[in-house]
Amino acid sequence: MLFRVDHASPTSLADQIAVQVRAGIASGELSPGERLPTARELAQGLHVNMHTVLRAYARLRDEGMIEMRQGRGAWVRPEANAALVRISELAAQLAAEGRKLGLSPQELTRLVELS
Numbered sequence: 814m815l816f817r818v819d820h821a822s823p824t825s826l827a828d829q830i831a832v833q834v835r836a837g838i839a840s841g842e843l844s845p846g847e848r849l850p851t852a853r854e855l856a857q858g859l860h861v862n863m864h865t866v867l868r869a870y871a872r873l874r875d876e877g878m879i880e881m882r883q884g885r886g887a888w889v890r891p892e893a894n895a896a897l898v899r900i901s902e903l904a905a906q907l908a909a910e911g912r913k914l915g916l917s918p919q920e921l922t923r924l925v926e927l928s
Contacts, residue, residue: 814842816850818859826861830869838878838889839898845891849879852887876901 814837818829837843849855852870856863870887873879877897881887911921 816855816859818861826859826865827868827872830855830859830866831872834869834873835878835898835902838893839895841895843889845889845893847889849887849889 814833816830816833818826820826822829824832834843834849843849849870850858852863852866856866859866870879870881874881874887878890878893878901879887880890907921907925908918911918916924
């Protein structure tokens with residue numbers, strides 16, 4: 814999979830990387846169990862700080878998309894699928910809109926529970 818970032822974009826570099834991994838999982842370009850580039854390799858290829866890649870990978874790990882092991886790399890979780898990716902994207906959009914409107918995480922949770 815080819816990764817690209819736009820240094821001029823208002824979207825953070827870590828978010829751009831995470832979006833590309835999610836899109837790769839959703840499209841089937843990245844298969845369950847497939848190994849991702851190491852943070853160092855990807856950082857060098859994209860000309861970004863390694864910690865930027867690690868932030869993206871940590872976010873994806875927290876979402877259940879990938880697994881990470883120090884010194885062993887990152888790979889797509891066997892359970893990762895297009896539906897999970899779509900729900901994660903929608904949740905991220907909802908959280909971003911809620912923040913813009915000044916809603917607390919608790920208020921957002923309550924709104925979701927009422928839906």
